[in-house]
Amino acid sequence: MSPRAAWRLESLGFSDVYDFVPGKAAWLAMGWTSEGELAGSLTAGKVARKDIPSARIGETVGDAHRRAAESGLDLCLVVNKAEIYMGRLRGRSLEADPTMPVEMAMEHGSSTVRPSEPLEGLVKRMTKHAVDSIVVSDLKGRLIGALLLPDAQQALDSLSG
Amino acid sequence: MPNEVGIDGIQRLIHAGAQLIEILPAREYSEEHLPGAINIPLKSLTEDSVSDLDRAQPTVVYCWDYQ
Numbered sequence: 001m002s003p004r005a006a007w008r009l010e011s012l013g014f015s016d017v018y019d020f021v022p023g024k025a026a027w028l029a030m031g032w033t034s035e036g037e038l039a040g041s042l043t044a045g046k047v048a049r050k051d052i053p054s055a056r057i058g059e060t061v062g063d064a065h066r067r068a069a070e071s072g073l074d075l076c077l078v079v080n081k082a083e084i085y086m087g088r089l090r091g092r093s094l095e096a097d098p099t100m101p102v103e104m105a106m107e108h109g110s111s112t113v114r115p116s117e118p119l120e121g122l123v124k125r126m127t128k129h130a131v132d133s134i135v136v137s138d139l140k141g142r143l144i145g146a147l148l149l150p151d152a153q154q155a156l157d158s159l160s161g
Numbered sequence: 162m163p164n165e166v167g168i169d170g171i172q173r174l175i176h177a178g179a180q181l182i183e184i185l186p187a188r189e190y191s192e193e194h195l196p197g198a199i200n201i202p203l204k205s206l207t208e209d210s211v212s213d214l215d216r217a218q219p220t221v222v223y224c225w226d227y228q
Contacts, residue, residue: 001203002184006163009163014220016164016219017219017222019222020221021165025225034196035193036190
């Protein structure tokens with residue numbers, strides 16, 4: 001639709017017209033602010049912890065383990081130099097050889113959600129599949145944070161209670 | 162010929178003062194829209210509906226996704 005609208009505007013005399021091709025879905029998936037009735041609704045991005053422990057490719061399992069321990073979480077997310085989420089360490093992978101590069105020990109391919117993901121449905125799916133945390137990344141794969149199930153449940157309880 | 166802009170360029174246009182038009186139906190606009198956007202559904206995009214806009218200023222239109 002937007003190409004038609006852009007051409008229509010030009011025919012109406014607008015001289016500098018742009019078609020934002022990725023659209024509103026992409027905007028919201030970047031975690032950027034919005035306005036409207038649903039703008040205040042709970043989403044993964046709003047409840048995700050942004051201060052989740054992280055390590056860069058090339059750092060060691062020991063680095064990841066120390067940061068996870070300092071945060072009190074059994075989790076450390078791995079990003080590359082462009083802040084793209086690459087994998088995670090938790091549980092036994094955090095206990096691997098502390099001199100090993102994180103990319104050798106991390107779990108690859110864990111699911112991510114976009115920050116615009118509505119929280120209620122996401123919590124139902126996480127509960128159903130016994131997922132206790134999920135990584136939140138933007139449209140380009142950049143790490144935003146991690147949504148922890150207890151945080152999400154508490155946020156929904158606060159809203160309803 | 163209209164230009165295309167992606168995620169990398171949209172913020173720059175907005176900061177430069179571009180006018181934003183969401184062309185989706187009013188119900189979808191009222192639920193959620195980009196900050197500062199106005200709503201002119203595609204079928205209402207007429208001479209009258211754009212009369213208050215500055216035709217010389219950068220103007221961005223968008224819908225939901227790659228439709």
